Amino acid sequence: MRIETKDLTVITPLVSYENLDPLWMFTTTCRRFGISPTFYGIGATYGGWVDIMLTRLMEAARNCPTSHMLYTDSRDAFFLCGLDEIVEKYNALGAPKLLMGADCVGFSTYQAYYDRVPWDMTKVFPYFQVGGKMCEARALVEAIEYMFAQSAAGVWRDMPGDNPPWWCNFMVERPGELVIDHGCVIFQNCSNCMVSLRVGYTARIFNLLTESWPCILHFNGGYTAQDKGKWYCMEKTWRELGYTENPPWETK
Numbered sequence: 001m002r003i004e005t006k007d008l009t010v011i012t013p014l015v016s017y018e019n020l021d022p023l024w025m026f027t028t029t030c031r032r033f034g035i036s037p038t039f040y041g042i043g044a045t046y047g048g049w050v051d052i053m054l055t056r057l058m059e060a061a062r063n064c065p066t067s068h069m070l071y072t073d074s075r076d077a078f079f080l081c082g083l084d085e086i087v088e089k090y091n092a093l094g095a096p097k098l099l100m101g102a103d104c105v106g107f108s109t110y111q112a113y114y115d116r117v118p119w120d121m122t123k124v125f126p127y128f129q130v131g132g133k134m135c136e137a138r139a140l141v142e143a144i145e146y147m148f149a150q151s152a153a154g155v156w157r158d159m160p161g162d163n164p165p166w167w168c169n170f171m172v173e174r175p176g177e178l179v180i181d182h183g184c185v186i187f188q189n190c191s192n193c194m195v196s197l198r199v200g201y202t203a204r205i206f207n208l209l210t211e212s213w214p215c216i217l218h219f220n221g222g223y224t225a226q227d228k229g230k231w232y233c234m235e236k237t238w239r240e241l242g243y244t245e246n247p248p249w250e251t252k
Contacts, residue, residue: 001136002091005083009066009137012074013052015041021248022229025238026074028245033082037074038064053130053163058144064137072187073131076230077218080188080204080241086215089185090134096179097139100167101132101187101218104196110160113168118175123182124209125193128171130163131218132187143170143177188214191221199240 012026020027030037040060041052061069070086093099102125106114119126133140147166150156156169171178181187184207188197200206204213217237219230231247 001095003068003087003095005087007067008083008087008134009064009069010035010037010083011057011060011064011069011071012037012039013041013056014039015044015052015056016046023074024245024248025078025234025243028243029079033079035079035083049162050159050166054144054147054166058141061135061137061140061144067136067138069133069135069137069140071133071135072216073218073220076220076224076234077131077216079216080213081215086134086186089215093179093181093185097136098143098178099134099186100178100180101129101189101216102180102182102184103127103129103189103191103220104193105191107164110162110165110168113165117168117171120180120182123180124196125182125184125189126180128164128167128178128180129187129189129191129218129220130167131189131220132181132216134186143174146170146174183210184212184214185210186215188217190217190219199237203242205237205241 017023038060041056044056046052057071090099102123104125104127106127114127147156147170150169150173151159159165167178188205188207190197196207196209198206198208200213205217206213219234222230222233224230225232228247228249
C-alpha cells in the first residue's frame with residue numbers, strides 16, 4: 001500500500017514539559033520543512049517509558065487523523081528533510097505496516113530479551129531503536145494491544161518499565177511484522193555510530209556505511225541534562241548543518 005504525504009501525521013510526546021523550549025532544535029527544523037507535529041501527553045506527569053512509549057503512544061495512534069503516523073523522539077532529535085522525501089523512501093521500502101529505526105548496538109541492560117531475537121547480523125545496523133517509528137496507525141495500536149494482552153494474561157511476566165523488551169518479545173512471537181530500517185534510509189540513530197556519519201555538500205548527513213541520506217537524526221543514548229538536554233553533543237552537528245539558531249537559554 002503506497003501512501004501520500006497527506007496520509008502521514010508526525011507525532012511526538014510532550015510529557016513533563018511546561019513549554020516547547022526543550023524541543024527547540026526539533027521545532028526549528030519542523031518550521032524549516034513545513035512540518036506541523038502533533039504533541040501527545042501535554043501537561044502529563046512523567047510515568048515511565050512504558051507509559052509514554054506504549055500506553056500514551058497507543059492512544060495517540062488510536063486518535064491519529066490519518067492512516068499513517070511517524071513517531072520520533074524530539075528533545076534529542078530533529079528533521080533533515082521534509083515529509084515528501086520521507087514518504088517516498090517509506091514507499092520504496094514497501095510501506096511496511098510497522099517500521100522502526102535501526103541501531104548498531106543493542107540495549108545491554110535488557111540483554112536477556114535481546115538474546116531471544118533472531119537479529120540480522122549481516123547488517124551494520126542490525127538492532128531496532130525505539131525512538132523512531134513509521135507505521136500504519138491501526139497496526140501500531142494492534143501491536144501494543146497485543147503486548148498488553150500478553151502481559152495481562154501472565155504470558156509475559158515481570159516486564160521491565162522500559163519498552164525495548166516489549167518489542168523484543170513482540171518480534172519473537174510475531175516474526176516478520178516489525179520491519180527495521182537497517183539502511184538508515186529514514187531514521188539515523190547516533191549511539192556509537194557517529195564515526196560513520198558525515199555532513200555532505202548538501203548540508204545533509206550522509207551515512208558512509210549504508211550509503212544513505214537519512215531524514216531524521218536522533219542522538220540517542222548518553223547523558224541528558226535537565227536544563228540543556230544533549231546540546232553538549234548535538235551542537236557540533238547542528239552548526240555543521242548550517243543552523244545559526246541558538247538555544248533558548250542563550251536568547252532569554
